[in-house]
Amino acid sequence: xxxxxxxxxxxxxxxxxxxxxxxxxxxxxxxxxxxxxxxxxxxxxxxxxxxxxxxxxxxxxxxxxxxxxxxxxxxxxxxxxxxxxxxxxxxxxxxxxxxxxxxxxxxxxxxxxxxxxxxxxxxxxxxxxxxxxxxxxxxxxxxxxxxxxxxxxxxxxxxxxxxxxxxxxxxxxxxxxxxxxxxxxxxxxxxxxxxxxxxxxxxxxxxxxxxxxxxxxxxxxxxxxxxxxxxxxxxxxxxxxxxxxxxxxxxxxxxxxxxxxxxxxxxxxxxxxxxxxxxxxxxxxxxxxxxxxxxxxxxxxxxxxxxxxxxxxxxxxxxxxxxxxxxxxxxxxxxxxxxxxxxxxxxxxxxxxxxxxxxxxxxxxxxxxxxxxxxxxxxxxx
Amino acid sequence: xxxxxxxxxxxxxxxxxxxxxxxxxxxxxxxxxxxxxxxxxxxxxxxxxxxxxxxxxxxxxxxxxxxxxxxxxxxxxxxxxxxxxxxxxxxxxxxxxxxxxxxxxxxxxxxxxxxxxxxxxxxxxxxxxxxxxxxxxxxxxxxxxxxxxxxxxxxxxxxxxxxxxxxxxxxxxxxxxxxxxxxxxxxxxxxxxxxxxxxxxxxxxxxxxxxxxxxxxxxxxxxxxxxxxxxxxxxxxxxxxxxxxxxxxxxx
Ligand SMILES: Cc1cc2nc3c(=O)[nH]c(=O)nc-3n(C[C@H](O)[C@H](O)[C@H](O)COP(=O)(O)OP(=O)(O)OC[C@H]3O[C@@H](n4cnc5c(N)ncnc54)[C@H](O)[C@@H]3O)c2cc1C
Numbered sequence: 001x002x003x004x005x006x007x008x009x010x011x012x013x014x015x016x017x018x019x020x021x022x023x024x025x026x027x028x029x030x031x032x033x034x035x036x037x038x039x040x041x042x043x044x045x046x047x048x049x050x051x052x053x054x055x056x057x058x059x060x061x062x063x064x065x066x067x068x069x070x071x072x073x074x075x076x077x078x079x080x081x082x083x084x085x086x087x088x089x090x091x092x093x094x095x096x097x098x099x100x101x102x103x104x105x106x107x108x109x110x111x112x113x114x115x116x117x118x119x120x121x122x123x124x125x126x127x128x129x130x131x132x133x134x135x136x137x138x139x140x141x142x143x144x145x146x147x148x149x150x151x152x153x154x155x156x157x158x159x160x161x162x163x164x165x166x167x168x169x170x171x172x173x174x175x176x177x178x179x180x181x182x183x184x185x186x187x188x189x190x191x192x193x194x195x196x197x198x199x200x201x202x203x204x205x206x207x208x209x210x211x212x213x214x215x216x217x218x219x220x221x222x223x224x225x226x227x228x229x230x231x232x233x234x235x236x237x238x239x240x241x242x243x244x245x246x247x248x249x250x251x252x253x254x255x256x257x258x259x260x261x262x263x264x265x266x267x268x269x270x271x272x273x274x275x276x277x278x279x280x281x282x283x284x285x286x287x288x289x290x291x292x293x294x295x296x297x298x299x300x301x302x303x304x305x306x307x308x309x310x311x312x313x314x315x316x317x318x319x320x321x322x323x324x325x326x327x328x329x330x331x332x333x334x335x336x337x338x339x340x341x342x343x344x345x346x347x348x349x350x351x352x353x354x355x356x357x358x359x360x361x362x363x364x365x366x367x368x369x370x371x372x373x374x375x376x377x378x379x380x381x382x
Numbered sequence: 383x384x385x386x387x388x389x390x391x392x393x394x395x396x397x398x399x400x401x402x403x404x405x406x407x408x409x410x411x412x413x414x415x416x417x418x419x420x421x422x423x424x425x426x427x428x429x430x431x432x433x434x435x436x437x438x439x440x441x442x443x444x445x446x447x448x449x450x451x452x453x454x455x456x457x458x459x460x461x462x463x464x465x466x467x468x469x470x471x472x473x474x475x476x477x478x479x480x481x482x483x484x485x486x487x488x489x490x491x492x493x494x495x496x497x498x499x500x501x502x503x504x505x506x507x508x509x510x511x512x513x514x515x516x517x518x519x520x521x522x523x524x525x526x527x528x529x530x531x532x533x534x535x536x537x538x539x540x541x542x543x544x545x546x547x548x549x550x551x552x553x554x555x556x557x558x559x560x561x562x563x564x565x566x567x568x569x570x571x572x573x574x575x576x577x578x579x580x581x582x583x584x585x586x587x588x589x590x591x592x593x594x595x596x597x598x599x600x601x602x603x604x605x606x607x608x609x610x611x612x613x614x615x616x617x618x619x620x621x622x623x624x625x626x627x628x629x630x631x632x633x634x
Contacts, residue, residue, distance in 0.1 A: 005452065006459055006577045009416075013571035044574030057574050 002063060007045070008070045014039055015074035020346050023077055027204045027349050032156050037081045040071075041110040046084040049239075050092070054100065055108030060305035061239060065246035065297060072250025073257070075346060077353055079205055082247060083115040083153060086239045090117075090161050090181060094224035094232040099183065103159070116157040116186070118148040118210060119233060126366055127382075128163075129175050129230070133212060135164040135182065141218040142182070144189075148210040150360070154196055156206060160184045163233050166226055181229035182221045192216045203352045238314040240361055242304060245297045245314075248321035251354040252290035255328035258347060259283045259335040266337075279335055286328040293320040312375045319367045322357035329354045383556070384439045385428040386496035387462065388487055389421040391446055391453040392507040401606050402475075408507070408606065410474045417453045419569075420502025422460075424562045426569035427532055428500050429461040436534045439463045441494055445486055447474050451585065458580035459572030465585040466490060470597055477508055482590075482597055484516035489593035491521060496557075498539065503528050503561040514561035524554035528563045 018036050026033055040046045048064045050056020057063075064085055071078040088107055091099060091114070106112040124130040133146025144164060154160060160183075167178030190196070195211040224232045260283060263274030273279050300313035329351040333340040340347045358364055372378045393399055394414040402409045417425075428440045442457035444450040445468040454465035468486055470478050478486075491499065504511035518525035524539075530549065531542035537556045542549050544563050554560070572580070590597055618624050 002581065003452075003455055003459075003577065006456060006572055006580075007574070009456070010459075010571040010573070010577065042573075043571070048574060057578055 002059060004063060004066050007063060007066050010043065011045060011067055011070040012074055014043065014045075015071060015076045018076070020075040023075060024343060024346060024349065027077075028343070030200075030204055032153075032206055033077070033080050034156065036076070037084070037156075038110065040081055041084065041113075046081060047108045049085055050088060050104055050108050054092075054104035056104070060301070061242055062298070062301040062305055064243060065301050068243055069246045069250035069253075072247045073253040074250075075254060075350070077204065078247045078250065079203070079353060079356065080153070081115065082243060083117065084113065086236060086243055087114050087117050087161055089236040089239055090232055091183060091223060093235065094181065095183070099220070099223065103183070107159075112158045114157060114159040114161070114183075116151060116154040116160040117233075118151045118154070118160055118162045120148060120150045122147060122149045126363060128233075129179075130169070131163065131165065131179075132169075133162075133164045134168075135166050135180060135217075137166070138216075141216055142221065144182075144212040144215040144217060146212050148212075150199065150207045151210050152205050152207045154186065154206075154208050154210065155198075158186060160186050160189075161223070161233075163229060166229075172227065176230040178227050179229040179233075180226050181223045181232045182217060183223050184217055184221060189215050189217060203356060205356065237362070238300075238304060238310055241314040241318040242297060242300045242310075244357055244361065245293070245300070245317040245321035248318075248325035248354060248357050249290060249294045249297055251350060252286065252293070252321070252325040252328040254350060255325070255332040255347070255354075256283060256287050256290065258345075259286075259328075259332045263335055273335070282331040282334065286324065286331050289320075289324040290328060293317070293324040296320050312371065315362075315367045315370050318357070318362065319364055322354075322364070325354045326358055383437045383498060384441060384494065384496040385431065385437050386441050386443060386487070386491060386494065386499045387421065387425045387428050387457070388443045388445070388483070388499070388501050388513070389425060389453055389457050390418040390502070390505045390507075391415050391444060391450045392418045392505055395419055395506055401608050405605050405607070407475055407477075407603060415449070415453075415474075417456055418502050418505045418507075420504060420506070420562060420564070422502075422569040423564065423566050424500040424502050425457055425460055425462060426567045427529075427562060428498075429570070430567065431498075431532070431534055432461070434534075437498070441466060441496065443468065443487065443490055445470050445478055445483055447471055449474070451587075454585055455580060456572065458583045458585070459577045460570060461576065462583075464583055466494075467585060467587045468590060468593070469587060470590050478597065479599065479601055480510045480512035480516055481600065482595070483513050484520050485595045486590055486593060487513070487517050488520040489595055491517075493593070498534075498556060499523075499559045501559065501561050503563055511561075514559050518559035521557070521559065524556070524558040525560075526552055526554045526558060527561045529560050530563050530565045532560065532562075532566065 045067045047056040048059050052058040068078045107114050121131050135142040135144050162182045162184050166180040172178045192215045193213045194215045197209045199207045263279050264272055266273045296317040300310050300317040303310035332347050336347050339345050373380055394416040397414050400409045431437045440462045442462035442465045444454050458465055501514045526541035528544045529541045530544045533540040538553050539558050540553050542551045
């Protein structure tokens with residue numbers, strides 16, 4: 001058994017070395033935490049899921065969750081680097097031996113960064129099977145045309161996983177057939193005409209629009225079977241959801257700790273505001289909800305690590321944890337009163353950051369729809 | 383050369399110490415414990431000496447309760463090669479006294495044969511600052527305390543010491559006991575590969591009796607008190623009042 005306490009301690013030490021001011025300044029300047037992510041990679045914590053034969057630690061999702069939870073509860077913005085843990089999953093599960101040997105060890109060592117994945121398009125967000133970006137076969141490769149949106153960290157990644165159509169919509173009987181997954185060398189694609197445009201957004205998430213205009217990528221870029229790429233993308237989603245849920249647990253713990261400390265020290269009407277049950281109760285409620293959500297995250301991660309079905313648990317974990325962290329964020333804003341709005345206290349930054357998980361990578365509504373239709377067998381609505 | 387590094391498990395330096403209701407000591411139930419920060423610095427230095435090729439093996443030793451295993455696991459993950467746990471008590475509140483610790487470490491030294499013992503200058507819980515000195519006396523080894531710089535050359539260890547009013551550099555003949563100060567280095571954290579490797583490193587568990595040492599108590603804690611809380615400040619109207627106050631307090 002690996003000592004998870006030691007993982008926490010080391011991750012906490014790294015975070016404390018940078019401090020919250022680091023994240024505050026990056027947020028202000030909309031810059032990327034390049035040195036922090038580099039240190040998290042070379043110290044092995046972002047390669048935790050890569051098997052040992054490819055230079056990673058080969059540990060389970062439970063341990064990976066601990067890393068992201070600790071990052072978040074230390075005030076770091078885990079969203080800036082979380083994808084480095086799981087995007088490689090598509091390559092690991094569906095790539096050829098040659099691809100895995102070529103890329104995974106270099107991803108482990110930090111020489112190559114694979115932390116960008118391009119699925120969402122301007123006219124097909126939640127409805128993934130309606131994406132339009134097309135990859136056309138040529139003699140020695142593929143020509144990509146189309147547009148993607150909200151593609152995060154693409155400017156800070158060397159490789160990108162791309163989902164594109166390889167058959168026009170409706171050409172195959174199954175709605176989920178006709179898609180393929182590609183491993184794209186971003187520099188090469190840029191040389192061949194890929195345009196990347198930054199999106200100015202609410203949080204420092206480095207998301208971009210991508211414009212593919214006859215962009216050529218070589219033959220060997222395809223991962224897995226042609227036209228069967230949709231599954232390859234989908235089967236990585238459980239890991240992503242569980243990991244993001246653990247980030248939310250960390251955010252929630254962060255908000256609760258900050259709220260408790262502030263409520264104990266801020267004096268108004270000659271007494272600590274924490275003496276008022278109007279301040280105490282919401283914090284106690286958030287604590288209970290984070291603890292409960294954390295049990296679901298654990299359950300989902302355990303099932304995942306045992307190789308068992310965990311779609312429902314992964315979705316529920318993501319929703320419960322995101323709801324609990326969002327509520328804890330709102331409560332922290334409430335507890336801090338006007339000072340919650342001051343950048344100096346970091347609450348508003350974390351509040352904005354944790355809000356994302358109501359929407360991405362999958363929105364709350366879509367989780368409820370999954371539970372309703374796939375767990376409770378209610379009639380399909382779309 | 384082998385280096386022995388004793389590491390103590392203490393209340394984490396970030397945790398606010400709370401005195402037990404009966405005044406018998408600090409409450410250590412369910413609080414975060416970590417490696418004594420000065421011992422972390424000693425271990426870091428040992429690892430650096432080994433990385434420079436001046437040592438072959440680093441042995442970490444902890445004396446106390448069973449849970450000190452955790453501290454030793456951290457030492458192994460940082461870079462110690464093996465660990466020895468001396469289970470000397472089953473009550474975390476029972477602080478083993480410096481002389482007993484020195485006796486145990488002396489016995490281990492005879493058994494393991496290190497030529498250098500690197501310790502923290504004091505443990506942040508009891509602040510005794512005594513073990514290293516007692517140990518060197520027991521072993522009749524050279525002693526250098528409060529090291530802020532260390533350089534090993536053959537059988538000489540050059541130590542820069544932080545003393546009142548400046549720095550003193552001395553050469554001590556190895557074998558030696560050196561206690562380290564805060565500014566010696568910045569300890570590393572355990573990388574994930576090293577945490578994984580530490581799982582396979584040996585951790586031996588022994589009792590003081592195995593070493594022929596008896597746990598004795600020479601000191602008795604009479605009382606433990608919280609520091610007086612700071613009194614509220616005064617807001618004065620002008621400089622004259624300030625001068626007046628200063629004269630009053632200094633006793634003019
Ligand atoms: C900061 C950020 C980073 C992102 N990073 C990436 C990335 O790296 N890669 C990537 O591919 N994508 C990324 N995304 C995209 C993200 O996954 C999508 O925004 C998300 O899936 C929702 O899609 P949409 O924005 O098009 O919303 P829409 O699909 O337009 O939905 C709008 C609203 O309608 C609701 N809705 C839609 N259909 C239904 C229905 N049938 N029943 C009930 N409610 C419904 C949704 O729940 C949502 O609340 C990112 C988004 C953000 C904001």
